[in-house]
Amino acid sequence: MSGTPGRFITLEGGEGVGKSTQARLLQEALKTRGINALLTREPGGSGGAEAIRELLLGGDDERWNIRTEALLFAAARADHVRRTIKPALAVGRWVICDRFIDSSRAYQGGAGLIGDDDIMTLHQFGCRNLMPDRTILLTLSIDEATERVRRRDGENHDRIARRPEDYHLEVASFFLTIAQAEPKRVKTVDASGVVEDVAGRVLTAIADLF
Numbered sequence: 001m002s003g004t005p006g007r008f009i010t011l012e013g014g015e016g017v018g019k020s021t022q023a024r025l026l027q028e029a030l031k032t033r034g035i036n037a038l039l040t041r042e043p044g045g046s047g048g049a050e051a052i053r054e055l056l057l058g059g060d061d062e063r064w065n066i067r068t069e070a071l072l073f074a075a076a077r078a079d080h081v082r083r084t085i086k087p088a089l090a091v092g093r094w095v096i097c098d099r100f101i102d103s104s105r106a107y108q109g110g111a112g113l114i115g116d117d118d119i120m121t122l123h124q125f126g127c128r129n130l131m132p133d134r135t136i137l138l139t140l141s142i143d144e145a146t147e148r149v150r151r152r153d154g155e156n157h158d159r160i161a162r163r164p165e166d167y168h169l170e171v172a173s174f175f176l177t178i179a180q181a182e183p184k185r186v187k188t189v190d191a192s193g194v195v196e197d198v199a200g201r202v203l204t205a206i207a208d209l210f
């Protein structure tokens with residue numbers, strides 16, 4: 001058991017902004033400070049949630065309607081919180097999570113038109129409203145993000161990533177709305193430029209948590 005309380009940090013943003021790379025670099029940076037953080041992701045991060053990830057991201061475009069999709073994300077998150085995140089925080093461990101509730105708020109609530117209230121009602125039911133101590137919102141122009149995704153995945157996009165550009169612009173806009181509404185929790189970080197510079201900005205954005 002660590003002497004300091006565990007912190008729950010999430011990384012958010014659209015496709016191709018570099019969340020996974022920055023999550024890994026943050027884990028390494030914390031290690032140099034003697035903090036052994038758990039790195040996890042959504043959808044996924046527990047056995048059940050990884051199984052739901054396959055259902056959510058595979059298959060054809062019309063596989064789920066947006067309400068079913070929101071329920072599946074909420075179900076995956078409930079399993080992930082109960083089996084992975086809560087037990088780690090309970091023993092004082094830091095947790096870094098690549099996407100969390102703000103992704104549901106932006107992708108299903110905002111761009112998917114379900115609305116924030118219903119998404120948060122699902123979060124209350126599934127996760128008793130667990131919120132991160134800090135959320136890093138990585139921002140990048142849609143052109144740069146699209147180019148990074150193309151280099152990484154080629155034409156091999158998952159069911160949600162291949163939605164039209166308008167949908168992804170709405171997602172980006174809802175993320176910014178959340179950041180403006182919750183400035184203490186959500187810090188916006190410019191994700192352009194070299195990864196080491198972005199990693200430095202991420203560290204600055206969590207500095208008050210140490």
Ligand code: TMP
Nearest residue numbers: 042043073099100103104107108160161
């Ligand atoms: P990624 O984490 O590899 O980017 O893939 C996850 C995809 O799922 C991505 O397109 C964002 C989407 N997503 C949602 O639509 N809602 C959610 O709540 C989460 C966690 C992810």
